[in-house]
Amino acid sequence: METFLIYLFKASILLSTFYGVYFLLLRKDTFFTINRHFLLVGIITSILLPFIEFTTIKFIENPVFYIKGTPLSASENVIPETLNWWLIGSILYGLGILIFLSRFGLQLLSLKKLLAHHQSRKKDGFNFIEVAQDIAPFSFFNTIVYNPVLHSREELDMILKHEKIHVQQFHTLDLILVNLLLIFQWVNPFAWLYKKNLEQNLEFIADREAINQMTSRKEYQLTLLKVSSNNYSTITNNFYQSLIKKRIVMLNKQSSQSKKLWKITVILPLLSLFLWSFNTREVVRVKQDIKIDQNASENIVIQEKEGKIIEFIVDKSSSKEDLNKVKNTLKNDYSLEVKFSGIKRNDAHEITSIKVDISSKKGTTNYAISNDTPINSFVIIYNSETGKIEIGQSRNNSNYVWVVDKDSKSKKGKTMKIHTGDKKNEYIFSDGDHKDIYEIHTNDNKTFAYITGDRDGEPLIYIDGKKSTKKEMEKLNSDTIEMMNVLKGKSAIKKYGDKAKNGVIEIIIKKS
Known part of the structure; x- marks a missing residue:
């Protein structure tokens, strides 16, 4: 377990590093698709890079390591009992995983139950499900769920265009991946912020693509402000997010200049620093025999x-x-x-x-x-x-x-x-x-x-x-x-x- 906790520590440092670069340098730019790829690479890197280890060789002469001691009496030979903090930390961490994994499982079961109890209508490669519940429209893989009674025809047309973008670009995979990552990194506060920013960026992508298919940018923004409802789940793409103001700001923001893309490369020296600090193992080779x-x-x-x-x-x-x-x-x-x-x-x-x-x-x-x-x-x-x-x-x-x-x-x-x-x-x-x-x-x-x-x-x-x-x-x-x-x-x-x-x-x- 100690080995896994060390791995978790390294993975948390990597994820936090990617989040720091995104938050400080990239989140205000309109390179939404590139930012999506950057955040996904951050997740994959935090999972895989701790396994990569580099070796440096150091030559020394006559290394001898002794743990010396003298015979102890029976009373002196008793080892004092101390708290095993590794064990305590492992238990607490394991309980957290169990709680968040159960929560994720219940969300999936609830979603499965909702989809199974309603008839779907297939059109143009999408599954449309109309429900009577007062929930926000959302998409899950190629299924789009909405309540037609809550929206006018014009509003519903804009909503469906938005959700179709989520389906076509497989945004559900991003959400599942970041939710699974959060289960194992629940102790890392930056993991929660990472998830929030990834979800926001997916909404920015869908808003931009949807607005390009409409004649009135103003009507789309009014729809965002006018209609409010409850989000169904953190593992679905919801049309209505709590941070509507940010979405409107990004819709009206002038496109960022491509020369600003150099900021993405800042992550490379930081990754090199991580490998040098945590993933470099020194191998000692003996020049001569040992005494x-x-x-x-x-x-x-x-x-x-x-x-x-x-x-x-x-x-x-x-x-x-x-x-x-x-x-x-x-x-x-x-x-x-x-x-x-x-x-x-x-x-x-x-x-x-x-x-x-x-x-x-x-x-x-x-x-x-x-x-x-x-x-x-x-x-x-x-x-x-x-x-x-x-x-x-x-x-x-x-x-x-x-x-x-x-x-x-x-x-x-x-x-x-x-x-x-x-x-x-x-x-x-x-x-x-x-x-x-x-x-x-x-x-x-x-x-x-x-x-x-x-x-x-x-x-x-x-x-x-x-x-x-x-x-x-x-x-x-x-x-x-x-x-x-x-x-x-x-x-x-x-x-x-x-x-x-x-x-x-x-x-x-x-x-x-």
Whole structure:
């Protein structure tokens, strides 16, 4: 809903911009047909232009976005309840739509009932309906409704010529379009003024065309002043409008000079300003690799690449507030439903078990991890362009295969540093208190780093559910890997038996 409200805000700005140009520069001119087209273009533009987005590319070096935090106590981990103003605004806006949509529907039903209960007479492509009610003559598509008793023969002839212009130029379509627009922009005061001015301009058009078919301009104006009645509906073209004085003034106004048409072009720079201000998205591209420090105590890392990929890294210290940040971001910005459940923490408030369920219009994804010890970090990856969701072991986790570009160096011990490029960006991997030995192997210009021991033996390796070897793993191209997962301790033994006491590396290959 938040996305729709943002769209509505942009559409309201566009419609208000067109109204401002019309009111300040065009409404006093006699270019009635051109003004009609201008107002219609304004409606269509306000509907479609918010969907158009332009992209600018900005190159930066080593962007890292950390949301840092420390483990919270149970009492500190409670998120204070606040009013959801987006929800309140959405409810109020929705109620307004319901009211005005119901009003529009009742008008259509009332009109349908009136037309259905009277016999029509067809002549020259028009449907004429004579009624006994005291209502103003009006037209709806090719049907003209009037009460012949209320008007003299001369007056009726002028009225019918006026209404025929509305029918021939399809003015009913303009009215339906602006009424539908008003339903969705009822909160925009300029939308109401827009509708009023569009209706007035349609009357100016019909008056001008009708007067050209008559011998006496004076008699037509006297008819406007003499006869008054009730308008039937806001979705019909009524001969009598409340602003009769304006119609008479425009009838007697000298035709505007064509050189004044330049004023219409004022809308173009204003539209450009709108696109630059609201519909330009900046895409950040990384010049070099990103420095990731596993020793930093980040709880969640959120990183967006090229406006398409967004990643959320969850680790053992992620608080309830951190998880809610992930949940709310994916829901509000990307319409994904995220549920964290089965969360267990140790005495140090570190996560030992967690389950993640994510659903979208294209499908569902889930991930679960349960240990006696604090969990290894895992990553939630969402591609906003393709809608693909992936959940797996975090690239910051040293307990599974990780891929980096360029040449690398390594050293044994608690941590491993991989230096890349002239600026020696460091990738630091730590395995807590364990003193594992790491090896570096290069294949197809990719560098693989993985654990080989000080433990009792090497972990099992499964590729697409089939037991494999370290040698086969080294041959893999990183671009073909969809997900990697590491099981250790009781989780590994429970799934694969005692043979998995040294852990298991699970690799899923992308399906072609």
